[in-house]
Amino acid sequence: MNPRKQTDGSGSVLRKSMMGLVGAAYMCLALMTLTLLSAVMGVGLVRFWVEEPVHLKERLYFDYRDAHPKAVLDFGVEEYDKLVKTVPVGHSCNVRLLFVMPESDYNRDIGMFQVVAESLSLNGDVITSSSRPCMLRFRSQPVRLMQTFFMAVPLLLGVTSEIQIVNVPLLKYKERYYHRTQFIRISLVPRAGTPFLPQIYEANLIVSSELPWMKRVVRNWKWTFSVWTSLYIYLMLLLVLICFFRSMLFPAAQTNVSDYQRVAGSDDMGEGPPQVVVGAGGRRTSDVLKQWRQSRGKRKAMVYGEGSDATSMSVTRDDDTGATTAEEVGDSESVCQ
Incomplete structure:
Protein backbone atom coordinates (compact mmCIF):
# COMPACT_ATOMS: atom_id res chain seq x y z
CA MET A 1 0.00 0.00 0.00
CA ASN A 2 1.21 3.46 -0.87
CA PRO A 3 2.38 5.28 2.33
CA ARG A 4 1.25 8.62 0.93
CA LYS A 5 -2.23 7.28 0.24
CA GLN A 6 -2.42 5.75 3.72
CA THR A 7 -1.35 9.05 5.30
CA ASP A 8 -3.94 10.95 3.28
CA GLY A 9 -6.65 8.48 4.30
CA SER A 10 -5.81 8.68 8.01
CA GLY A 11 -5.68 12.49 7.85
CA SER A 12 -9.08 12.56 6.16
CA VAL A 13 -10.57 10.29 8.86
CA LEU A 14 -9.08 12.43 11.64
CA ARG A 15 -10.38 15.61 10.02
CA LYS A 16 -13.86 14.15 9.65
CA SER A 17 -13.83 12.97 13.26
CA MET A 18 -12.86 16.42 14.50
CA MET A 19 -15.57 18.03 12.40
CA GLY A 20 -18.08 15.53 13.80
CA LEU A 21 -17.08 16.34 17.39
CA VAL A 22 -17.30 20.08 16.73
CA GLY A 23 -20.73 19.63 15.13
CA ALA A 24 -21.97 17.51 18.06
CA ALA A 25 -20.75 20.12 20.56
CA TYR A 26 -22.43 22.87 18.54
CA MET A 27 -25.73 20.99 18.48
CA CYS A 28 -25.54 20.20 22.21
CA LEU A 29 -24.95 23.87 22.99
CA ALA A 30 -27.87 24.95 20.80
CA LEU A 31 -30.26 22.39 22.33
CA MET A 32 -29.16 23.20 25.90
CA THR A 33 -29.73 26.90 25.26
CA LEU A 34 -33.14 26.12 23.81
CA THR A 35 -34.02 23.93 26.80
CA LEU A 36 -32.97 26.59 29.31
CA LEU A 37 -34.94 29.26 27.49
CA SER A 38 -38.02 27.00 27.35
CA ALA A 39 -37.78 26.21 31.07
CA VAL A 40 -37.52 29.89 32.01
CA MET A 41 -40.46 30.83 29.79
CA GLY A 42 -42.59 27.91 31.01
CA VAL A 43 -42.01 28.55 34.70
CA GLY A 44 -42.56 32.29 34.19
CA LEU A 45 -45.87 31.76 32.39
CA VAL A 46 -47.15 29.35 35.04
CA ARG A 47 -46.13 31.69 37.85
CA PHE A 48 -47.89 34.52 36.05
CA TRP A 49 -51.00 32.36 35.68
CA VAL A 50 -51.11 30.84 39.18
CA GLU A 51 -52.56 32.97 41.97
CA GLU A 52 -51.32 32.76 45.53
CA PRO A 53 -53.61 33.05 48.55
CA VAL A 54 -53.33 36.22 50.58
CA HIS A 55 -52.11 35.98 54.16
CA LEU A 56 -51.94 39.28 56.01
CA LYS A 57 -51.25 40.00 59.66
CA GLU A 58 -51.49 43.58 60.87
CA ARG A 59 -51.45 45.09 64.35
CA LEU A 60 -54.45 47.19 65.38
CA TYR A 61 -54.48 50.16 67.72
CA PHE A 62 -57.79 50.96 69.37
CA ASP A 63 -58.78 54.49 70.26
CA TYR A 64 -59.89 54.34 73.87
CA ARG A 65 -61.07 57.95 73.79
CA ASP A 66 -64.35 56.72 72.33
CA ALA A 67 -67.05 54.92 74.20
CA HIS A 68 -66.66 52.10 71.68
CA PRO A 69 -62.97 51.97 70.69
CA LYS A 70 -62.40 51.35 66.99
CA ALA A 71 -59.46 50.32 64.81
CA VAL A 72 -59.43 50.36 60.99
CA LEU A 73 -57.29 48.37 58.54
CA ASP A 74 -56.96 50.10 55.17
CA PHE A 75 -56.10 47.86 52.20
CA GLY A 76 -55.04 50.77 49.99
CA VAL A 77 -52.71 52.77 52.23
CA GLU A 78 -48.96 52.27 52.45
CA GLU A 79 -47.96 51.71 56.04
CA TYR A 80 -44.57 50.91 57.54
CA ASP A 81 -42.83 50.93 54.15
CA LYS A 82 -45.08 48.24 52.67
CA LEU A 83 -48.31 48.20 50.73
CA VAL A 84 -51.13 46.17 52.22
CA LYS A 85 -52.23 43.52 49.71
CA THR A 86 -55.86 43.44 48.67
CA VAL A 87 -57.82 40.21 48.37
CA PRO A 88 -58.28 39.22 44.68
CA VAL A 89 -61.72 38.83 43.21
CA GLY A 90 -63.19 35.35 43.64
CA HIS A 91 -61.22 34.50 46.78
CA SER A 92 -62.99 33.56 49.99
CA CYS A 93 -61.81 35.92 52.71
CA ASN A 94 -61.43 34.88 56.36
CA VAL A 95 -60.88 37.52 59.05
CA ARG A 96 -59.99 36.74 62.65
CA LEU A 97 -58.68 38.73 65.59
CA LEU A 98 -55.99 37.73 68.08
CA PHE A 99 -56.09 39.39 71.50
CA VAL A 100 -53.11 39.25 73.87
CA MET A 101 -54.70 40.00 77.25
CA PRO A 102 -53.22 40.00 80.76
CA GLU A 103 -54.67 37.61 83.33
CA SER A 104 -55.56 40.42 85.69
CA ASP A 105 -58.34 40.57 88.22
CA TYR A 106 -59.86 43.44 86.23
CA ASN A 107 -60.21 41.36 83.01
CA ARG A 108 -61.59 38.41 84.98
CA ASP A 109 -64.17 40.65 86.63
CA ILE A 110 -65.28 42.20 83.32
CA GLY A 111 -66.04 38.79 81.90
CA MET A 112 -67.84 39.00 78.54
CA PHE A 113 -67.49 41.84 76.02
CA GLN A 114 -68.41 42.19 72.33
CA VAL A 115 -66.22 42.48 69.22
CA VAL A 116 -67.86 43.92 66.05
CA ALA A 117 -66.22 43.57 62.63
CA GLU A 118 -67.33 45.37 59.45
CA SER A 119 -66.09 45.10 55.87
CA LEU A 120 -66.41 48.47 54.10
CA SER A 121 -66.16 49.53 50.47
CA LEU A 122 -64.34 52.61 49.18
CA ASN A 123 -67.41 54.84 49.54
CA GLY A 124 -68.11 53.60 53.08
CA ASP A 125 -70.87 51.06 52.34
CA VAL A 126 -70.97 48.04 54.63
CA ILE A 127 -70.38 44.88 52.60
CA THR A 128 -70.68 42.43 55.48
CA SER A 129 -70.54 42.58 59.26
CA SER A 130 -70.48 40.30 62.26
CA SER A 131 -70.46 40.49 66.06
CA ARG A 132 -68.74 37.97 68.32
CA PRO A 133 -68.61 37.67 72.15
CA CYS A 134 -65.21 37.34 73.79
CA MET A 135 -63.78 36.70 77.27
CA LEU A 136 -60.81 35.25 79.09
CA ARG A 137 -60.67 31.52 79.70
CA PHE A 138 -61.88 30.70 83.17
CA ARG A 139 -59.45 29.28 85.73
CA SER A 140 -60.40 28.65 89.31
CA GLN A 141 -58.43 29.92 92.27
CA PRO A 142 -56.77 26.57 93.18
CA VAL A 143 -55.69 25.99 89.56
CA ARG A 144 -54.12 29.43 89.35
CA LEU A 145 -52.28 28.92 92.63
CA MET A 146 -50.88 25.53 91.55
CA GLN A 147 -49.83 26.94 88.18
CA THR A 148 -48.11 29.87 89.86
CA PHE A 149 -46.32 27.52 92.25
CA PHE A 150 -44.94 25.23 89.52
CA MET A 151 -44.14 28.09 87.10
CA ALA A 152 -42.61 30.38 89.76
CA VAL A 153 -39.04 30.16 88.46
CA PRO A 154 -39.90 30.78 84.74
CA LEU A 155 -42.18 33.62 85.81
CA LEU A 156 -39.46 35.22 87.91
CA LEU A 157 -36.90 34.80 85.11
CA GLY A 158 -39.27 36.30 82.55
CA VAL A 159 -39.44 33.15 80.39
CA THR A 160 -43.23 33.06 80.65
CA SER A 161 -45.79 35.67 81.55
CA GLU A 162 -49.32 35.77 82.88
CA ILE A 163 -51.14 36.36 79.61
CA GLN A 164 -53.80 34.71 77.51
CA ILE A 165 -54.15 34.72 73.72
CA VAL A 166 -57.76 34.81 72.60
CA ASN A 167 -58.57 33.89 69.00
CA VAL A 168 -61.85 35.38 67.74
CA PRO A 169 -63.10 34.41 64.22
CA LEU A 170 -64.99 37.39 62.81
CA LEU A 171 -65.74 37.44 59.05
CA LYS A 172 -66.00 34.95 56.22
CA TYR A 173 -67.18 36.13 52.81
CA LYS A 174 -66.33 35.99 49.09
CA GLU A 175 -64.72 38.93 47.38
CA ARG A 176 -66.69 40.12 44.34
CA TYR A 177 -66.14 42.52 41.44
CA TYR A 178 -68.42 45.23 42.78
CA HIS A 179 -68.15 46.71 46.25
CA ARG A 180 -64.56 45.64 46.69
CA THR A 181 -63.30 45.57 50.26
CA GLN A 182 -61.27 48.67 51.11
CA PHE A 183 -61.46 48.83 54.92
CA ILE A 184 -62.02 46.45 57.80
CA ARG A 185 -63.24 48.15 60.95
CA ILE A 186 -63.09 46.50 64.38
CA SER A 187 -65.04 47.88 67.36
CA LEU A 188 -65.04 46.91 71.03
CA VAL A 189 -68.43 47.09 72.73
CA PRO A 190 -68.80 46.55 76.51
CA ARG A 191 -71.35 44.20 77.96
CA ALA A 192 -74.84 45.60 78.26
CA GLY A 193 -75.30 47.57 81.44
CA THR A 194 -71.58 48.08 82.05
CA PRO A 195 -69.16 50.72 80.71
CA PHE A 196 -66.04 48.64 81.28
CA LEU A 197 -63.72 47.63 78.45
CA PRO A 198 -61.00 44.93 78.63
CA GLN A 199 -57.31 45.55 79.09
CA ILE A 200 -55.36 44.54 75.98
CA TYR A 201 -51.65 44.15 75.47
CA GLU A 202 -51.84 43.62 71.74
CA ALA A 203 -54.44 43.06 68.99
CA ASN A 204 -53.56 41.48 65.63
CA LEU A 205 -55.91 41.25 62.69
CA ILE A 206 -55.28 38.23 60.44
CA VAL A 207 -56.75 38.22 56.91
CA SER A 208 -56.38 35.05 54.85
CA SER A 209 -57.97 34.03 51.58
CA GLU A 210 -58.88 30.72 49.96
CA LEU A 211 -58.54 30.15 46.23
CA PRO A 212 -61.42 28.94 44.06
CA TRP A 213 -61.28 25.21 43.40
CA MET A 214 -59.96 25.57 39.83
CA LYS A 215 -57.16 27.92 40.83
CA ARG A 216 -56.45 25.75 43.86
CA VAL A 217 -55.94 22.71 41.59
CA VAL A 218 -53.61 24.73 39.35
CA ARG A 219 -51.60 25.91 42.36
CA ASN A 220 -51.30 22.41 43.80
CA TRP A 221 -50.07 21.07 40.41
CA LYS A 222 -48.05 24.08 39.35
CA TRP A 223 -44.80 22.14 38.86
CA THR A 224 -46.53 19.62 36.59
CA PHE A 225 -48.01 22.48 34.57
CA SER A 226 -44.57 24.08 34.44
CA VAL A 227 -43.00 20.91 32.99
CA TRP A 228 -45.68 20.47 30.31
CA THR A 229 -45.67 24.16 29.40
CA SER A 230 -41.87 24.12 29.08
CA LEU A 231 -42.07 21.03 26.85
CA TYR A 232 -44.63 22.65 24.53
CA ILE A 233 -42.55 25.83 24.32
CA TYR A 234 -39.42 23.77 23.60
CA LEU A 235 -41.11 21.93 20.71
CA MET A 236 -42.49 25.17 19.30
CA LEU A 237 -39.10 26.94 19.47
CA LEU A 238 -37.37 23.92 17.94
CA LEU A 239 -39.85 23.92 15.05
CA VAL A 240 -39.34 27.64 14.48
CA LEU A 241 -35.56 27.21 14.62
CA ILE A 242 -35.58 24.40 12.06
CA CYS A 243 -37.99 26.16 9.70
CA PHE A 244 -36.58 29.69 9.73
CA PHE A 245 -32.99 29.39 10.97
CA ARG A 246 -31.81 26.22 9.26
CA SER A 247 -28.71 27.90 7.82
CA MET A 248 -27.56 28.83 11.34
CA LEU A 249 -28.35 25.40 12.76
CA PHE A 250 -26.91 23.27 9.91
CA PRO A 251 -24.24 25.32 8.12
CA ALA A 252 -22.39 22.25 6.75
CA ALA A 253 -25.54 20.75 5.27
CA GLN A 254 -26.37 24.02 3.55
CA THR A 255 -22.85 24.12 2.03
CA ASN A 256 -23.20 20.58 0.69
CA VAL A 257 -26.63 21.31 -0.78
CA SER A 258 -25.38 24.46 -2.51
CA ASP A 259 -22.40 22.55 -3.99
CA TYR A 260 -24.68 19.82 -5.27
CA GLN A 261 -27.05 22.34 -6.83
CA ARG A 262 -24.10 24.11 -8.50
CA VAL A 263 -22.77 20.84 -9.99
CA ALA A 264 -26.24 19.80 -11.16
CA GLY A 265 -26.73 23.18 -12.81
CA SER A 266 -23.42 22.91 -14.65
CA ASP A 267 -24.36 19.44 -15.93
CA ASP A 268 -27.72 20.73 -17.20
CA MET A 269 -25.95 23.52 -19.12
CA GLY A 270 -23.82 20.97 -21.02
CA GLU A 271 -20.49 21.55 -19.39
CA GLY A 272 -18.50 18.33 -19.59
CA PRO A 273 -16.06 16.96 -17.08
CA PRO A 274 -12.42 17.99 -17.31
CA GLN A 275 -10.33 16.35 -19.97
CA VAL A 276 -7.68 15.09 -17.59
CA VAL A 277 -8.31 13.84 -14.05
CA VAL A 278 -5.31 12.86 -11.98
CA GLY A 279 -6.05 10.32 -9.24
CA ALA A 280 -4.20 9.56 -6.03
CA GLY A 281 -1.86 7.11 -7.77
CA GLY A 282 -0.95 9.48 -10.63
CA ARG A 283 -2.80 7.49 -13.35
CA ARG A 284 -4.31 9.61 -16.14
CA THR A 285 -7.96 8.67 -16.46
Whole structure:
Protein backbone atom coordinates (compact mmCIF):
# COMPACT_ATOMS: atom_id res chain seq x y z
CA MET A 1 0.00 0.00 0.00
CA ASN A 2 1.21 3.46 -0.87
CA PRO A 3 2.38 5.28 2.33
CA ARG A 4 1.25 8.62 0.93
CA LYS A 5 -2.23 7.28 0.24
CA GLN A 6 -2.42 5.75 3.72
CA THR A 7 -1.35 9.05 5.30
CA ASP A 8 -3.94 10.95 3.28
CA GLY A 9 -6.65 8.48 4.30
CA SER A 10 -5.81 8.68 8.01
CA GLY A 11 -5.68 12.49 7.85
CA SER A 12 -9.08 12.56 6.16
CA VAL A 13 -10.57 10.29 8.86
CA LEU A 14 -9.08 12.43 11.64
CA ARG A 15 -10.38 15.61 10.02
CA LYS A 16 -13.86 14.15 9.65
CA SER A 17 -13.83 12.97 13.26
CA MET A 18 -12.86 16.42 14.50
CA MET A 19 -15.57 18.03 12.40
CA GLY A 20 -18.08 15.53 13.80
CA LEU A 21 -17.08 16.34 17.39
CA VAL A 22 -17.30 20.08 16.73
CA GLY A 23 -20.73 19.63 15.13
CA ALA A 24 -21.97 17.51 18.06
CA ALA A 25 -20.75 20.12 20.56
CA TYR A 26 -22.43 22.87 18.54
CA MET A 27 -25.73 20.99 18.48
CA CYS A 28 -25.54 20.20 22.21
CA LEU A 29 -24.95 23.87 22.99
CA ALA A 30 -27.87 24.95 20.80
CA LEU A 31 -30.26 22.39 22.33
CA MET A 32 -29.16 23.20 25.90
CA THR A 33 -29.73 26.90 25.26
CA LEU A 34 -33.14 26.12 23.81
CA THR A 35 -34.02 23.93 26.80
CA LEU A 36 -32.97 26.59 29.31
CA LEU A 37 -34.94 29.26 27.49
CA SER A 38 -38.02 27.00 27.35
CA ALA A 39 -37.78 26.21 31.07
CA VAL A 40 -37.52 29.89 32.01
CA MET A 41 -40.46 30.83 29.79
CA GLY A 42 -42.59 27.91 31.01
CA VAL A 43 -42.01 28.55 34.70
CA GLY A 44 -42.56 32.29 34.19
CA LEU A 45 -45.87 31.76 32.39
CA VAL A 46 -47.15 29.35 35.04
CA ARG A 47 -46.13 31.69 37.85
CA PHE A 48 -47.89 34.52 36.05
CA TRP A 49 -51.00 32.36 35.68
CA VAL A 50 -51.11 30.84 39.18
CA GLU A 51 -52.56 32.97 41.97
CA GLU A 52 -51.32 32.76 45.53
CA PRO A 53 -53.61 33.05 48.55
CA VAL A 54 -53.33 36.22 50.58
CA HIS A 55 -52.11 35.98 54.16
CA LEU A 56 -51.94 39.28 56.01
CA LYS A 57 -51.25 40.00 59.66
CA GLU A 58 -51.49 43.58 60.87
CA ARG A 59 -51.45 45.09 64.35
CA LEU A 60 -54.45 47.19 65.38
CA TYR A 61 -54.48 50.16 67.72
CA PHE A 62 -57.79 50.96 69.37
CA ASP A 63 -58.78 54.49 70.26
CA TYR A 64 -59.89 54.34 73.87
CA ARG A 65 -61.07 57.95 73.79
CA ASP A 66 -64.35 56.72 72.33
CA ALA A 67 -67.05 54.92 74.20
CA HIS A 68 -66.66 52.10 71.68
CA PRO A 69 -62.97 51.97 70.69
CA LYS A 70 -62.40 51.35 66.99
CA ALA A 71 -59.46 50.32 64.81
CA VAL A 72 -59.43 50.36 60.99
CA LEU A 73 -57.29 48.37 58.54
CA ASP A 74 -56.96 50.10 55.17
CA PHE A 75 -56.10 47.86 52.20
CA GLY A 76 -55.04 50.77 49.99
CA VAL A 77 -52.71 52.77 52.23
CA GLU A 78 -48.96 52.27 52.45
CA GLU A 79 -47.96 51.71 56.04
CA TYR A 80 -44.57 50.91 57.54
CA ASP A 81 -42.83 50.93 54.15
CA LYS A 82 -45.08 48.24 52.67
CA LEU A 83 -48.31 48.20 50.73
CA VAL A 84 -51.13 46.17 52.22
CA LYS A 85 -52.23 43.52 49.71
CA THR A 86 -55.86 43.44 48.67
CA VAL A 87 -57.82 40.21 48.37
CA PRO A 88 -58.28 39.22 44.68
CA VAL A 89 -61.72 38.83 43.21
CA GLY A 90 -63.19 35.35 43.64
CA HIS A 91 -61.22 34.50 46.78
CA SER A 92 -62.99 33.56 49.99
CA CYS A 93 -61.81 35.92 52.71
CA ASN A 94 -61.43 34.88 56.36
CA VAL A 95 -60.88 37.52 59.05
CA ARG A 96 -59.99 36.74 62.65
CA LEU A 97 -58.68 38.73 65.59
CA LEU A 98 -55.99 37.73 68.08
CA PHE A 99 -56.09 39.39 71.50
CA VAL A 100 -53.11 39.25 73.87
CA MET A 101 -54.70 40.00 77.25
CA PRO A 102 -53.22 40.00 80.76
CA GLU A 103 -54.67 37.61 83.33
CA SER A 104 -55.56 40.42 85.69
CA ASP A 105 -58.34 40.57 88.22
CA TYR A 106 -59.86 43.44 86.23
CA ASN A 107 -60.21 41.36 83.01
CA ARG A 108 -61.59 38.41 84.98
CA ASP A 109 -64.17 40.65 86.63
CA ILE A 110 -65.28 42.20 83.32
CA GLY A 111 -66.04 38.79 81.90
CA MET A 112 -67.84 39.00 78.54
CA PHE A 113 -67.49 41.84 76.02
CA GLN A 114 -68.41 42.19 72.33
CA VAL A 115 -66.22 42.48 69.22
CA VAL A 116 -67.86 43.92 66.05
CA ALA A 117 -66.22 43.57 62.63
CA GLU A 118 -67.33 45.37 59.45
CA SER A 119 -66.09 45.10 55.87
CA LEU A 120 -66.41 48.47 54.10
CA SER A 121 -66.16 49.53 50.47
CA LEU A 122 -64.34 52.61 49.18
CA ASN A 123 -67.41 54.84 49.54
CA GLY A 124 -68.11 53.60 53.08
CA ASP A 125 -70.87 51.06 52.34
CA VAL A 126 -70.97 48.04 54.63
CA ILE A 127 -70.38 44.88 52.60
CA THR A 128 -70.68 42.43 55.48
CA SER A 129 -70.54 42.58 59.26
CA SER A 130 -70.48 40.30 62.26
CA SER A 131 -70.46 40.49 66.06
CA ARG A 132 -68.74 37.97 68.32
CA PRO A 133 -68.61 37.67 72.15
CA CYS A 134 -65.21 37.34 73.79
CA MET A 135 -63.78 36.70 77.27
CA LEU A 136 -60.81 35.25 79.09
CA ARG A 137 -60.67 31.52 79.70
CA PHE A 138 -61.88 30.70 83.17
CA ARG A 139 -59.45 29.28 85.73
CA SER A 140 -60.40 28.65 89.31
CA GLN A 141 -58.43 29.92 92.27
CA PRO A 142 -56.77 26.57 93.18
CA VAL A 143 -55.69 25.99 89.56
CA ARG A 144 -54.12 29.43 89.35
CA LEU A 145 -52.28 28.92 92.63
CA MET A 146 -50.88 25.53 91.55
CA GLN A 147 -49.83 26.94 88.18
CA THR A 148 -48.11 29.87 89.86
CA PHE A 149 -46.32 27.52 92.25
CA PHE A 150 -44.94 25.23 89.52
CA MET A 151 -44.14 28.09 87.10
CA ALA A 152 -42.61 30.38 89.76
CA VAL A 153 -39.04 30.16 88.46
CA PRO A 154 -39.90 30.78 84.74
CA LEU A 155 -42.18 33.62 85.81
CA LEU A 156 -39.46 35.22 87.91
CA LEU A 157 -36.90 34.80 85.11
CA GLY A 158 -39.27 36.30 82.55
CA VAL A 159 -39.44 33.15 80.39
CA THR A 160 -43.23 33.06 80.65
CA SER A 161 -45.79 35.67 81.55
CA GLU A 162 -49.32 35.77 82.88
CA ILE A 163 -51.14 36.36 79.61
CA GLN A 164 -53.80 34.71 77.51
CA ILE A 165 -54.15 34.72 73.72
CA VAL A 166 -57.76 34.81 72.60
CA ASN A 167 -58.57 33.89 69.00
CA VAL A 168 -61.85 35.38 67.74
CA PRO A 169 -63.10 34.41 64.22
CA LEU A 170 -64.99 37.39 62.81
CA LEU A 171 -65.74 37.44 59.05
CA LYS A 172 -66.00 34.95 56.22
CA TYR A 173 -67.18 36.13 52.81
CA LYS A 174 -66.33 35.99 49.09
CA GLU A 175 -64.72 38.93 47.38
CA ARG A 176 -66.69 40.12 44.34
CA TYR A 177 -66.14 42.52 41.44
CA TYR A 178 -68.42 45.23 42.78
CA HIS A 179 -68.15 46.71 46.25
CA ARG A 180 -64.56 45.64 46.69
CA THR A 181 -63.30 45.57 50.26
CA GLN A 182 -61.27 48.67 51.11
CA PHE A 183 -61.46 48.83 54.92
CA ILE A 184 -62.02 46.45 57.80
CA ARG A 185 -63.24 48.15 60.95
CA ILE A 186 -63.09 46.50 64.38
CA SER A 187 -65.04 47.88 67.36
CA LEU A 188 -65.04 46.91 71.03
CA VAL A 189 -68.43 47.09 72.73
CA PRO A 190 -68.80 46.55 76.51
CA ARG A 191 -71.35 44.20 77.96
CA ALA A 192 -74.84 45.60 78.26
CA GLY A 193 -75.30 47.57 81.44
CA THR A 194 -71.58 48.08 82.05
CA PRO A 195 -69.16 50.72 80.71
CA PHE A 196 -66.04 48.64 81.28
CA LEU A 197 -63.72 47.63 78.45
CA PRO A 198 -61.00 44.93 78.63
CA GLN A 199 -57.31 45.55 79.09
CA ILE A 200 -55.36 44.54 75.98
CA TYR A 201 -51.65 44.15 75.47
CA GLU A 202 -51.84 43.62 71.74
CA ALA A 203 -54.44 43.06 68.99
CA ASN A 204 -53.56 41.48 65.63
CA LEU A 205 -55.91 41.25 62.69
CA ILE A 206 -55.28 38.23 60.44
CA VAL A 207 -56.75 38.22 56.91
CA SER A 208 -56.38 35.05 54.85
CA SER A 209 -57.97 34.03 51.58
CA GLU A 210 -58.88 30.72 49.96
CA LEU A 211 -58.54 30.15 46.23
CA PRO A 212 -61.42 28.94 44.06
CA TRP A 213 -61.28 25.21 43.40
CA MET A 214 -59.96 25.57 39.83
CA LYS A 215 -57.16 27.92 40.83
CA ARG A 216 -56.45 25.75 43.86
CA VAL A 217 -55.94 22.71 41.59
CA VAL A 218 -53.61 24.73 39.35
CA ARG A 219 -51.60 25.91 42.36
CA ASN A 220 -51.30 22.41 43.80
CA TRP A 221 -50.07 21.07 40.41
CA LYS A 222 -48.05 24.08 39.35
CA TRP A 223 -44.80 22.14 38.86
CA THR A 224 -46.53 19.62 36.59
CA PHE A 225 -48.01 22.48 34.57
CA SER A 226 -44.57 24.08 34.44
CA VAL A 227 -43.00 20.91 32.99
CA TRP A 228 -45.68 20.47 30.31
CA THR A 229 -45.67 24.16 29.40
CA SER A 230 -41.87 24.12 29.08
CA LEU A 231 -42.07 21.03 26.85
CA TYR A 232 -44.63 22.65 24.53
CA ILE A 233 -42.55 25.83 24.32
CA TYR A 234 -39.42 23.77 23.60
CA LEU A 235 -41.11 21.93 20.71
CA MET A 236 -42.49 25.17 19.30
CA LEU A 237 -39.10 26.94 19.47
CA LEU A 238 -37.37 23.92 17.94
CA LEU A 239 -39.85 23.92 15.05
CA VAL A 240 -39.34 27.64 14.48
CA LEU A 241 -35.56 27.21 14.62
CA ILE A 242 -35.58 24.40 12.06
CA CYS A 243 -37.99 26.16 9.70
CA PHE A 244 -36.58 29.69 9.73
CA PHE A 245 -32.99 29.39 10.97
CA ARG A 246 -31.81 26.22 9.26
CA SER A 247 -28.71 27.90 7.82
CA MET A 248 -27.56 28.83 11.34
CA LEU A 249 -28.35 25.40 12.76
CA PHE A 250 -26.91 23.27 9.91
CA PRO A 251 -24.24 25.32 8.12
CA ALA A 252 -22.39 22.25 6.75
CA ALA A 253 -25.54 20.75 5.27
CA GLN A 254 -26.37 24.02 3.55
CA THR A 255 -22.85 24.12 2.03
CA ASN A 256 -23.20 20.58 0.69
CA VAL A 257 -26.63 21.31 -0.78
CA SER A 258 -25.38 24.46 -2.51
CA ASP A 259 -22.40 22.55 -3.99
CA TYR A 260 -24.68 19.82 -5.27
CA GLN A 261 -27.05 22.34 -6.83
CA ARG A 262 -24.10 24.11 -8.50
CA VAL A 263 -22.77 20.84 -9.99
CA ALA A 264 -26.24 19.80 -11.16
CA GLY A 265 -26.73 23.18 -12.81
CA SER A 266 -23.42 22.91 -14.65
CA ASP A 267 -24.36 19.44 -15.93
CA ASP A 268 -27.72 20.73 -17.20
CA MET A 269 -25.95 23.52 -19.12
CA GLY A 270 -23.82 20.97 -21.02
CA GLU A 271 -20.49 21.55 -19.39
CA GLY A 272 -18.50 18.33 -19.59
CA PRO A 273 -16.06 16.96 -17.08
CA PRO A 274 -12.42 17.99 -17.31
CA GLN A 275 -10.33 16.35 -19.97
CA VAL A 276 -7.68 15.09 -17.59
CA VAL A 277 -8.31 13.84 -14.05
CA VAL A 278 -5.31 12.86 -11.98
CA GLY A 279 -6.05 10.32 -9.24
CA ALA A 280 -4.20 9.56 -6.03
CA GLY A 281 -1.86 7.11 -7.77
CA GLY A 282 -0.95 9.48 -10.63
CA ARG A 283 -2.80 7.49 -13.35
CA ARG A 284 -4.31 9.61 -16.14
CA THR A 285 -7.96 8.67 -16.46
CA SER A 286 -8.17 10.22 -19.93
CA ASP A 287 -6.66 7.01 -21.38
CA VAL A 288 -10.11 5.45 -21.31
CA LEU A 289 -11.45 8.37 -23.35
CA LYS A 290 -8.63 7.99 -25.88
CA GLN A 291 -9.36 4.29 -26.39
CA TRP A 292 -13.03 5.05 -26.85
CA ARG A 293 -12.20 7.70 -29.48
CA GLN A 294 -9.97 5.26 -31.37
CA SER A 295 -12.70 2.62 -31.56
CA ARG A 296 -15.22 5.25 -32.58
CA GLY A 297 -12.90 6.43 -35.40
CA LYS A 298 -12.54 2.89 -36.70
CA ARG A 299 -16.30 2.38 -36.83
CA LYS A 300 -16.79 5.65 -38.68
CA ALA A 301 -14.13 4.65 -41.23
CA MET A 302 -15.81 1.35 -41.90
CA VAL A 303 -19.26 2.96 -42.29
CA TYR A 304 -18.13 5.75 -44.63
CA GLY A 305 -15.93 3.37 -46.65
CA GLU A 306 -18.83 1.06 -47.52
CA GLY A 307 -21.85 3.19 -48.44
CA SER A 308 -20.83 6.71 -49.59
CA ASP A 309 -18.79 8.68 -52.12
CA ALA A 310 -16.09 9.31 -49.58
CA THR A 311 -12.70 9.42 -51.22
CA SER A 312 -10.35 10.17 -48.40
CA MET A 313 -10.27 10.21 -44.65
CA SER A 314 -7.07 10.44 -42.70
CA VAL A 315 -6.64 9.37 -39.13
CA THR A 316 -3.28 10.14 -37.70
CA ARG A 317 -1.84 9.08 -34.37
CA ASP A 318 0.29 11.45 -32.44
CA ASP A 319 3.29 9.58 -31.19
CA ASP A 320 3.87 12.03 -28.35
CA THR A 321 0.38 12.02 -26.82
CA GLY A 322 -1.11 8.81 -28.16
CA ALA A 323 -4.29 10.63 -29.35
CA THR A 324 -6.07 9.87 -32.61
CA THR A 325 -7.05 12.75 -34.93
CA ALA A 326 -9.32 12.76 -37.95
CA GLU A 327 -9.18 15.27 -40.78
CA GLU A 328 -12.20 15.95 -42.91
CA VAL A 329 -11.68 17.38 -46.40
CA GLY A 330 -14.77 18.49 -48.27
CA ASP A 331 -17.21 15.65 -48.72
CA SER A 332 -14.58 12.93 -48.51
CA GLU A 333 -12.65 11.36 -45.62
CA SER A 334 -9.38 9.44 -45.60
CA VAL A 335 -8.43 7.08 -42.82
CA CYS A 336 -4.82 6.40 -41.93
CA GLN A 337 -3.59 4.38 -39.02
